[in-house]
Amino acid sequence: MDAHAVKANSSVNMEKPPHNIEIDVSSVADSDVAALARLGKKPILKCFHPGLDEFSGGAAGLIYSYLFSFIGSIAVFTTMGELASMAPTSGGQYHWVSMLAPAACRKFTSYIMGWLVICGWQAILAGSAYLGGNMILALAQLNHPSYTPALWQGTMVYWGVMVVAILINVTASKILPKLESAILILHILGFFAILIPLVCLAPQKVSAHDVFTVFENGGGWPSTTVSVFVGLLGSVFATYGTDCAVHMAEEIRGANVVIPWCMLSTTLLNGILGFAMVIVVLFVTVDIESVLQSPTGELGFPYMQIFYDATGSLSGASTMICIIIIMDICAAIAFLATSSRIVWAFGRDRGLPFWRTMSKVQSHSVVPMYAIMVMAGVSCAIGLINIGSATAFNDVISVGVSSLYASYVLTEAFLLWHRIRGTIRSPQQMAGSTWHANELVWGPFHVPGIWGILLNAFAVGYGIIVFVFSFFPQTVNPDAAHMNFSCLMTGTIMIFAVAYYYLYARKVYHGPVVEIAPYQVSQQTF
Numbered sequence: 001m002d003a004h005a006v007k008a009n010s011s012v013n014m015e016k017p018p019h020n021i022e023i024d025v026s027s028v029a030d031s032d033v034a035a036l037a038r039l040g041k042k043p044i045l046k047c048f049h050p051g052l053d054e055f056s057g058g059a060a061g062l063i064y065s066y067l068f069s070f071i072g073s074i075a076v077f078t079t080m081g082e083l084a085s086m087a088p089t090s091g092g093q094y095h096w097v098s099m100l101a102p103a104a105c106r107k108f109t110s111y112i113m114g115w116l117v118i119c120g121w122q123a124i125l126a127g128s129a130y131l132g133g134n135m136i137l138a139l140a141q142l143n144h145p146s147y148t149p150a151l152w153q154g155t156m157v158y159w160g161v162m163v164v165a166i167l168i169n170v171t172a173s174k175i176l177p178k179l180e181s182a183i184l185i186l187h188i189l190g191f192f193a194i195l196i197p198l199v200c201l202a203p204q205k206v207s208a209h210d211v212f213t214v215f216e217n218g219g220g221w222p223s224t225t226v227s228v229f230v231g232l233l234g235s236v237f238a239t240y241g242t243d244c245a246v247h248m249a250e251e252i253r254g255a256n257v258v259i260p261w262c263m264l265s266t267t268l269l270n271g272i273l274g275f276a277m278v279i280v281v282l283f284v285t286v287d288i289e290s291v292l293q294s295p296t297g298e299l300g301f302p303y304m305q306i307f308y309d310a311t312g313s314l315s316g317a318s319t320m321i322c323i324i325i326i327m328d329i330c331a332a333i334a335f336l337a338t339s340s341r342i343v344w345a346f347g348r349d350r351g352l353p354f355w356r357t358m359s360k361v362q363s364h365s366v367v368p369m370y371a372i373m374v375m376a377g378v379s380c381a382i383g384l385i386n387i388g389s390a391t392a393f394n395d396v397i398s399v400g401v402s403s404l405y406a407s408y409v410l411t412e413a414f415l416l417w418h419r420i421r422g423t424i425r426s427p428q429q430m431a432g433s434t435w436h437a438n439e440l441v442w443g444p445f446h447v448p449g450i451w452g453i454l455l456n457a458f459a460v461g462y463g464i465i466v467f468v469f470s471f472f473p474q475t476v477n478p479d480a481a482h483m484n485f486s487c488l489m490t491g492t493i494m495i496f497a498v499a500y501y502y503l504y505a506r507k508v509y510h511g512p513v514v515e516i517a518p519y520q521v522s523q524q525t526f
Helices: 028-037 058-086 093-100 106-143 151-171 173-201 208-213 224-230 232-239 255-284 288-292 302-311 314-348 369-388 390-397 399-421 449-469 486-508
Strands: none
Touching (some): 058 208, 058 224, 058 449, 106 302, 106 314, 106 369, 151 173, 151 369, 173 255, 232 255, 369 390, 390 399, 399 486
């Protein structure tokens, strides 16, 4: 079967009965077909992709919470890499839970997981576009102090960022790999273009003693330790969206090898570069209070004032800021691509309202057009909230961390359970066997033995910590404007998902749909 073959009609509807196919694994592309076949899926999307602030706790608290977050993220995404190597599918967590959860709760848990992942990525997409739009306005304010951005202006620029993301995803999907390569180059060069001026031009620097040893309890929490953990979310954002590649799995060649290494290398690269940037920014920020109270600081972007104070040049600071804005807009483009694939996959498995439409792929472009437009449309609708209240908007998008980390924790906990019980087989044990869809078999990326168990356990523990503290406000007694409503928003989403499940979805959703019949597995498949 050709991995790039697509139905000739105007759109491809995934509602098809299973059928037998013969698979001869003789090339990398065919290996990708086999990987999907082992999950009971047919290849539909084309393979375009090659394989490749908070100051809670003080300066020292930020440094050590960042290191803790960095180590925890390595554990989380290495474990997710093992899952992606076992089952490289756009469904990601909800598909994995369907494979790993006990039979008694498999269907319901998988369904809830799908909603968590979609809502988490919807929040990431909206948040990224919002940041990009408002950074543009804050940059204008930095250069024109008399200008005061209005909320409606923020929404208009936010929509502009979304339009750019839509156009590239719909009309230029084939150039996304080249765009991603260009983003990587800009990411690395931009890091040095920002870091070197900060180090060389800053007129004053904080002492090493203040940076590495001074902890603060700015939120009035019972202990500085709690304050540091409350500020952990600022560090979590450094590796936010690392699992993008998971949900693009069905468009990546050699996905069961490429995706794990992609997530691990991305975590390491961003973690190391981010840590270096944190150290430099802390050294050049002499008066954090004045930075936070500056016009750009009050808009939520104190780093702009830090750049200006360090360089003493509006043009220099503006250039550095533009690099960050470009990177954020590029991230929004990638996040729209990722989130649309999750919607498409969950629609394919009948987990969403209007799943017949959501599961269609345009034949001429081989992209899930309807899924892209739904995610972009919901993001634009969320942007309307910002016109009335920026606080209400932030409340809506606050579900990103809690939803995604809930999905990470639950999926990796099920994997740990199977790991300890030894119920996941090696590929060699499957040779000559009849392979049924969603067999539990390790992929080529795997941390074996006790080290794998310890890494998996640490990932679950770290994920629980992030999930719990994602519901904490920054201070002990916050007012309505500074309250963290992510607990309310996450609960509301779950109530809706459960209600829809019992009213309708349980009749049509039975877990990932098996589109391909069992087949014999030879040794060369691996």
